[in-house]
Amino acid sequence: MDKLNFLRYNYGIYYYSSSNNTITSATCNSNGSYGIYYYSSSNNTITSATCNSNGYYGIYHYNSSNNTITSAICNSNNQYGINYASSSNNTITSATCNSNNNSGIYYSGSSNSTITSATCNSNGSHGIYYYSSSNNVIYSLSTASNATAGVYSNNGLNIIHNATIAEATKVDTSTTYYANVRVHINNMGGYSYVYSNYATANSQAATAGGTGKEWKLAITNAARNTVYPFYIPIARVAVASSGKVTVKVYFKKSGTGIAGALRCRYGQITWSDAAQDIIVTCPDNTSRNQVTLEFTPTEAGVVEIEAGAWYVSSTSQTVIVDDIAITQA
Incomplete structure (x- = not known):
């Protein structure tokens, strides 16, 4: 499918137990629920997606794995720009998720996904939010002006290789005892950081x-x-x-x-x-x-x-x- 444009439906694009589909270009704005919705669907590819101002999420993955998005713009949605729920091994090459009412990109029970580059600014909660999710990797992240913090995690280990986080609270973690949350940022301003519940570590000049x-x-x-x-x-x-x-x-x-x-x-x-x-x-x-x-x-x-x-x-x-x-x- 090429150059699809969906406005003001319940879902712009809805995959239900569907696999091996390809969309070259899709615009899914101002829909009642989701711009693009994957339900138990795998091995789908979107080259370019614009999913703005939808009633819930710009792009929603539920129980869906091994999907690839080359470029996604998900701004001004009522909840999250992109939401992964019980969905693992998904890949985004480039994501812009700004001015969403909740978080820019939200992971719930989702692991082993990769984002090459993400910009998440001015969201109502966090730029990136990890809930019971681990082993997710972001190679380059930029956040600014998110209401609570740049990143949140409540469980597991998640890695950001390069980050520019402008918020005063860079990473917000759960206070659950023994959760042993870990967010590793390998390079932020030339130094490395480890954020955990009740503890932090950072490299610095000797x-x-x-x-x-x-x-x-x-x-x-x-x-x-x-x-x-x-x-x-x-x-x-x-x-x-x-x-x-x-x-x-x-x-x-x-x-x-x-x-x-x-x-x-x-x-x-x-x-x-x-x-x-x-x-x-x-x-x-x-x-x-x-x-x-x-x-x-x-x-x-x-x-x-x-x-x-x-x-x-x-x-x-x-x-x-x-x-x-x-x-x-």
């Missing part, structure tokens, strides 16, 4: 005596205590099947109201050490201390090393982590 960049971990609520610590990956290293591995990292705490540690999670590879996570806590002072973690593999593989922090008595103190060195005998 301030604590290290070289290059350092990580700063912050705990914002007492719920992130010894039973719910906050860890982030700081290195992945390929190891041989024998020979002790030594990891050395510098820690510096701004106060004794926060704790810090190195961790290597059990089960990544087999090793001759105890069958449990290896955790080495940094000294309980504000000096710059080198912390050493060691293990001896019995198989080759890739191992992730993590740095962590947890609440002791303060939610305003931080842990700096820098200058990692890894060797194997």
